[in-house]
Amino acid sequence: MxxxxxxxxxxxxxxxxxxxxxxxxxxxxxxxxxxxxxxxxxxxxxxxxxxxxxxxxxxxxxxxxxxxxxxxxxxxxxxxxxxxxxxxxxxxxxxxxxxxxxxxxxxxxxxxxxxxxxxxxxxxxxxxxxxxxxxxxxxxxxxxxxxxxxxxxxxxxxxxxxxxxxxxxxxxxxxxxxxxxxxxxxxKPRQFTDTVIPAERSATLHLLARLQDPSIEIDEIEILVSRNATLSYKLLRLLNSAFFARPQTVDSIQRAVIFFGLERLRNWASVIALNSVDYQPRELITTALVRARTAQLLAQTSVSTNSGHCYIAGLFSTLDGMMQAPMATIVEQLNLVPDIKQALIDGSGDVGEVLTAIRALEQGQCSHGLSSRLEPGVQQKAYLNAISVASEVLGAIA
The missing domain is CATH 3.20.20.450 (EAL domain)
Structure with a gap:
């Protein structure tokens, strides 16, 4: 670092x-x-x-x-x-x-x-x-x-x-x-001619919608993940990887909820679900993870914005490219809180301000809406940490 x-x-x-x-x-x-x-x-x-x-x-x-x-x-x-x-x-x-x-x-x-x-x-x-x-x-x-x-x-x-x-x-x-x-x-979407999302990608969106539903209960997410053999296997492999370095083996989704908590578990499950979609370029999932982690860290350290909402906005920021559909169409199918929806559709609101700032930094623009509120070096440290986390996570679920 x-x-x-x-x-x-x-x-x-x-x-x-x-x-x-x-x-x-x-x-x-x-x-x-x-x-x-x-x-x-x-x-x-x-x-x-x-x-x-x-x-x-x-x-x-x-x-x-x-x-x-x-x-x-x-x-x-x-x-x-x-x-x-x-x-x-x-x-x-x-x-x-x-x-x-x-x-x-x-x-x-x-x-x-x-x-x-x-x-x-x-x-x-x-x-x-x-x-x-x-x-x-x-x-x-x-x-x-x-x-x-x-x-x-x-x-x-x-x-x-x-x-x-x-x-x-x-x-x-x-x-x-x-x-x-x-x-x-x-x-971005390169080839869609209508707003109909193919069945395989639509199924992933349905899974993401359930995972991100604010009203979902612990036992429901346990059932949801356990029913999907690939998701369950890769999630447990990630949670037992060197990235988390846990002294005890997490051998069930139920234990995973106990050790990691509901929000973290459904966020990691969302990452695995996104990575399972067939899309090109594969770099989209890396971009999404880097944005998610950077947004989370900036919100935690320097910005009075919900860091969990910032994480999801970053993670879902490339969904239109993955699904080859307009972002507005995708957001309609997800159970997201209003500030995440606004951030994804037009970059408005507090969460949107964080996401817009990260996009500006990606393009080499230091001056953005958050720049005056951040301590020197905070952005670079968050960004480098995000690149490292994205690399480790994707390596663990490959």
Whole structure:
């Protein structure tokens, strides 16, 4: 966990392969979280890399970072070069006249080089990119067709499509030869034509509705979970895993209720139920768990909001992507208290404010509705803890 303070916040955004498997994370950095004078971005990255192990942010996966000019001037990054993708913006590239020697030098150090496709100097006739380089293409602003044709046929260059927010953009970028994809589309419904939810997913929603019913009794939840063999097995496996490190074995749902309490038990059962749904990308459940835990911790430490409600709002925040249906349709089928419903549908209310703040942090925005009410470092600590918890829980129920 982070012990060294630095002037900023680092979050992550998934980058997907063609099969929607997870390829890497892009790290989003915002500065000024501590309220001190804002330091240069390169200093912030250098401080962060000495304060946070890369594994805490991305696990074993590579990390893409936008390389600021002052980083190129010599700021040291403690993270392993072979796990970093350096993304060079047009502004940074324009400040360096000797790219033909600079880019191979970064590659020789171990970095993977990524060039912004909007850079006007991206000319195959005058700039030879190192083998294994990436070119990032924005779905909202494509480079000239001649550039696309050239790099589409280069087996040693990978095209990464970013800012994919609509289904037609996704299809277009696949046709252009992109192999990597990033954008908000992948946590939203992509293909529904009506509001009818398939039977298998509808059954999961029914289970979630019963689990989250405020009036449910202990004996009823015991029966509900015990009747579902897969849910019962995975729940007991999770509760007996190293994550909880209990000295006594929990060998029945009845004992689980005694040891963990009703609210915690039905929340963990909800996680397992969500993980059982067939959806792509699978990263959606990780995103949901990270949001849930972050929201819970922020509510417990710094915000006068019900932490249990914040947890459920975060956990259910990707349900529309999982179920491929509008969030309003899904919420109608769940027995949720009003403040959770409001948070999920339009981000309003106290719970919605917490969820909206977490979404802002994910996009690299330090300034949000809660920022003035949080102590320095609280957000980063909560976020890193949430990533760790999500990884351990999903590993235990895999």
């Amino acid at each position: 982070i012990d060294i303070m630095f002037d900023g916040f680092i979050s992550r955004q998934p980058i997907f392969a063609r099969d929607l498997g997870l390829y890497a994370y892009e790290l989003r950095v915002c500065v000024g979280d501590s309220g001190r004078e804002v330091t240069p971005m390169g200093d912030t990255l250098s401080q962060a890399s000495n304060a946070i192990a890369l594994d805490e942010l991305t696990g074993p996966l590579p990390a893409m970072i936008t390389s600021p000019l002052d980083l190129m001037a010599g700021n040291a990054i403690a993270w392993p070069a072979e796990r970093l993708i350096l993304k060079f913006s047009p502004e940074v590239l324009d400040q360096n006249s000797d790219l033909s020697s600079l880019l191979p030098r970064f590659q020789a150090t171990g970095y993977t080089v990524s060039i912004d496709g909007e850079w006007q100097g991206l000319d195959p006739s005058s700039l030879q990119l190192p083998d294994g380089s990436l070119i990032t293409l924005s779905a909202t602003s494509l480079p000239p067709e001649s550039i696309l044709r050239h790099y589409k046929n280069q087996s040693n260059i990978t095209l990464l499509a970013q800012n994919i927010n609509e289904p037609d953009q996704y299809e277009q970028m696949k046709q252009l030869g992109c192999d990597l994809f990033q954008g908000t589309l992948f946590e």
